[in-house]
């Protein structure tokens with residue numbers, strides 16, 4: 001059986017659109033779930049794939065003096081910080097008789113089960129089994145389930161895969177920008193992770209969801225219909241979108257880093273486009289070709305945006321984790337406004353009627369269903385990034401199944417991994433016919449994509465900073 005099929009009931013042709021007016025009775029929606037791509041439990045195809053990557057799952061500030069129960073990739077776990085300052089992530093149920101370690105007592109080097117006192121180190125070693133006939137014999141024979149964790153700039157990451165396949169902790173350039181601060185966030189979202197993940201590579205929704213209601217999340221930047229393309233990168237993919245904004249063409253480059261991380265460039269930063277008067281230097285070695293005459297919307301960096309991992313708690317619940325990347329010298333009030341504007345509509349924290357009047361990403365994504373059947377989709381060229389991601393995801397899942405290294409874990413780098421999310425802007429001639437506009441957008445997109453894919457865009461100097 002095709003692993004994407006649930007069984008005989010799940011055939012793709014069950015999905016049937018209405019093809020005549022008042023044809024509601026004729027139409028049928030498929031309920032078939034793409035198990036291969038969406039289910040995340042241990043042993044499931046996507047679950048095994050996602051376990052090969054470091055995953056963010058908690059905010060450092062939430063790790064206090066009590067253990068924190070978390071669910072990650074379908075596994076029930078407990079995160080805690082021992083009194084010596086080490087973080088531990090352990091299977092929630094005690095190795096003795098299953099009591100939850102969320103009711104344990106945190107000790108100097110680990111956590112002691114609250115029921116009968118077994119004492120576990122942060123790496124799962126058993127430090128004490130009270131009342132053993134031969135003290136230490138169980139501790140020599142077994143460990144409690146534990147996973148490696150790493151705190152970085154306010155977010156705790158874990159690796160839940162086989163320990164002998166653990167990759168190095170990746171540091172992307174946006175995690176390490178000299179002129180930016182990283183403000184961590186977590187937005188829970190109660191549906192399957194994949195439909196959440198696809199939202200980042202879906203630039204046309206900015207024209208509608210974020211521009212046609214009273215609250216316009218991107219201001220005046222996004223009401224135009226964009227020209228959209230998607231490309232593979234060494235890390236995953238970029239999805240480009242070119243719009244007219246007044247007398248400019250605005251190319252926004254959203255990026256996906258396999259397996260489940262993304263970057264969106266800032267669209268909210270106030271300020272005008274400025275002439276890029278140092279193309280030759282800033283563009284670096286341009287291979288002898290004439291440098292592009294674009295302007296940059298953002299004055300100094302390809303940052304000031306948002307990084308987003310989408311982490312499955314289980315098959316029907318997930319969380320956004322990442323950072324707001326903000327200029328280090330930004331006044332606090334401006335920073336707060338920016339963060340609030342970006343966070344608008346990302347959670348279930350608003351009254352229903354308000355969510356209807358001004359829906360946000362949370363509302364439309366969860367409205368698709370707990371785990372949407374993709375058989376009912378009718379993809380258009382604007383869905384290029386989504387189609388590419390589904391293909392890349394399936395490839396990655398099958399690579400792991402075949403014992404190969406999936407895309408995203410095969411990166412060659414010397415410490416900091418360069419990324420591709422960017423905003424490029426160029427002057428536009430007076431508004432032409434729809435056909436002329438489309439052709440101009442296509443032409444600019446082609447040039448901009450070539451520059452970005454070659455990393456020939458101005459970069460802020462990067463430096464490594466010490467992790468927490």
Ligand code: FES
Pocket residue numbers: 094095096097098099113114115116117118
């Ligand atoms: S159940 Fe944990 S020590 Fe007994």
Ligand SMILES: [Fe+2]
Pocket residue numbers: 199205209210361
């Ligand atoms: Fe959105």
